[in-house]
Amino acid sequence: MIVFQHISKSFHQNLVLKDVYLSIEEGSLIRMSGPNGCGKSTLLKIAVGLMKSDAGEVVYEDKHHIGALIENPCFIENETGLYNLKFLYNLKNRYDDQKVRALLKKFLLDPNLKIPVKKYSVGMKQKLGIIQAIMEDQNVIYLDEPTRGLDEESVKFFYQLIDDLHRQGKTIIICSHEELNELHFDKEFVLKDGILNKKI
Numbered sequence: 001m002i003v004f005q006h007i008s009k010s011f012h013q014n015l016v017l018k019d020v021y022l023s024i025e026e027g028s029l030i031r032m033s034g035p036n037g038c039g040k041s042t043l044l045k046i047a048v049g050l051m052k053s054d055a056g057e058v059v060y061e062d063k064h065h066i067g068a069l070i071e072n073p074c075f076i077e078n079e080t081g082l083y084n085l086k087f088l089y090n091l092k093n094r095y096d097d098q099k100v101r102a103l104l105k106k107f108l109l110d111p112n113l114k115i116p117v118k119k120y121s122v123g124m125k126q127k128l129g130i131i132q133a134i135m136e137d138q139n140v141i142y143l144d145e146p147t148r149g150l151d152e153e154s155v156k157f158f159y160q161l162i163d164d165l166h167r168q169g170k171t172i173i174i175c176s177h178e179e180l181n182e183l184h185f186d187k188e189f190v191l192k193d194g195i196l197n198k199k200i
Ligand SMILES: Nc1ncnc2c1ncn2[C@@H]1O[C@H](COP(=O)(O)OP(=O)(O)OP(=O)(O)O)[C@@H](O)[C@H]1O
Pocket: 011, 014, 016, 034, 035, 036, 037, 038, 039, 040, 041, 042, 043
């Protein structure tokens, strides 16, 4: 279980999250939606420990290895996509070349592409961002607007990928404006005016 225990966060006078409470069962596929600027990214940053809340905390009751794509993924811009993924993997010393290359191909990216990431489109970077969030077999996965900039075929692969990860029992939280109709969410929430409600 992951429990968002009454999270509040303001930026100066701007109260972005108001006592957000959410409990997520292990293995759930969750969607969070809401208007632009409603605080989805802020909530995810707090969940992964990139930002401090003013009040409340996110408690992970089970063993967790977090993978996350939040806002614009950052890479070493002068290196290739494969180099970047290898680099991120090598930080943990478990690089699986076959797996990474297969994921790149499924997302229609040539693993041997020599152009540096700084020349990648938004969608290409987004694909690297998704891959790095799942490639180490992370069991808690946060994805912020994952389909942004993706071509149609890659969106189809994304659906398949999430479906597989869900079947494998990963806990997946997706923030998206898109309906993502092909995915079978266990629960859907809407964040509006800093308040999180179950989608009806
Ligand atoms: N570091 C910061 N300093 C000041 N204000 C911030 C900061 N980060 C976010 N905000 C403000 O908090 C609010 C929520 O931002 P956030 O990025 O979490 O929204 P969002 O729901 O992810 O939006 P979008 O869907 O457009 O990406 C916005 O009003 C934003 O301007």
